[in-house]
Amino acid sequence: xxxxxxxxxxxxxxxxxxxxxxxxxxxxxxxxxxxxxxxxxxxxxxxxxxxxxxxxxxxxxxxxxxxxxxxxxxxxxxxxxxxxxxxxxxxxxxxxxxxxxxxxxxxxxxxxxxxxxxxxxxxxxxxxxxxxxxxxxxxxxxxx
Numbered sequence: 368x369x370x371x372x373x374x375x376x377x378x379x380x381x382x383x384x385x386x387x388x389x390x391x392x393x394x395x396x397x398x399x400x401x402x403x404x405x406x407x408x409x410x411x412x413x414x415x416x417x418x419x420x421x422x423x424x425x426x427x428x429x430x431x432x433x434x435x436x437x438x439x440x441x442x443x444x445x446x447x448x449x450x451x452x453x454x455x456x457x458x459x460x461x462x463x464x465x466x467x468x469x470x471x472x473x474x475x476x477x478x479x480x481x482x483x484x485x486x487x488x489x490x491x492x493x494x495x496x497x498x499x500x501x502x503x504x505x506x507x508x509x510x511x
Contacts, residue, residue, distance in 0.1 A: 370395070370403045377413035384413070390426040392416050392433065412436075422456050 374381045387393040388403075393412065395403035415436065419429050431448060435441045441449065 368405050368407065368409070370405070373405045373409055373413065376410045377417075379413055379417065387413070387416060391430050392426065422452075423459065424452060428452065 368376070370381050370384055374384055377384075384393060388395060393405070393409065393416075395405050395409075398404060416429060419432075420426075424432075428448070431445065432452075435445050435449065
C-alpha cells in the first residue's frame with residue numbers, strides 16, 4: 368500500500384509516517400520511481416508506535432524496542448529496558464487512577480445548581496483617559 372493509504376487506514380498524517388521512517392520506526396520498500404510501499408502489517412505497527420508514544424516512550428526508546436517486536440527475542444539489556452518502561456507505565460497508571468478517584472470525590476460531593484453561573488471571563492483592562500468635566504478642566508482660554 369502507498370503512504371496515503373497507510374495514513375488513512377492508520378489514522379495518522381502522511382507527515383507522521385515520514386517522521387516514523389526518518390526515526391527508523393518504519394521501513395517501507397521503494398519502487399523504481401521512489402514511491403514508498405508498505406505491507407498490510409504496517410497499520411498495526413503504526414498503531415503500536417502511536418500507543419508507545421502515548422505511553423510516554425521516546426522515539427529513541429521505541430527504536431531500541433522494535434527488534435523485540437519484530438523477532439520476539441530480546442537481549443538482557445532490551446529486556447531490562449522493556450521491564451523499566453512497563454514499570455514506569457504502571458506507576459503512571461496508578462497516578463492517573465488517583466487523579467480519577469479524586470475527581471470522583473469532587474463529583475460526588477458537588478451539588479448541581481439550577482442557576483447557571485458562568486465564571487467571569489478575563490477581560491483586559493480598558494485604558495481610556497478620564498473624561499474631564501467643564502468644571503474640572505478649568506477656565507477656557509480665549510484664542511489670542
